[in-house]
Amino acid sequence: MSKILLSSALLLSFGSTLAMAQVQRQPQLQPHSGTEAEHRACVRDVSRFCRAVMDQGDLTVLACLQQYRPxxxxxxxxxxLSHGQ
Structure with missing residues (x-):
């Protein structure tokens, strides 16, 4: 009986450690500046021109949008323009 309890405790401990490791590997979502309307205005452009840098923060995405401004x-x-860029 004690072997079963010990095995169960080890499995639970290992499972929770594995779950924590998986959570830590997931990228952290950063809050974005701007309003919902501003996001809607730029979401297609960001997706089209700046997809590779979308996870690198607002300043990187802004620089990308400025690069593709035309x-x-x-x-x-x-x-x-409304934000002085």
Whole structure:
């Protein structure tokens, strides 16, 4: 009986350690600045031109959008202008 309890405790301990390791490997989502409307205005442009840097923070995405400024939508360009960019 004690072997069963010990085995169960070890399995539970290992399982929780494994679960914690999996949670720690997931990328942390960073909060974004701007309003929901501003996000909607730029989401297609970010997806189209800046997909590779989307997880690197707002400043990196902003730099990417500025790089593609001639190609981004008028709505997204207006968002950048309204923030002095």
């Amino acid at each position: 190609k981004i939508s008028k709505a997204c360009n207006q968002v950048l």
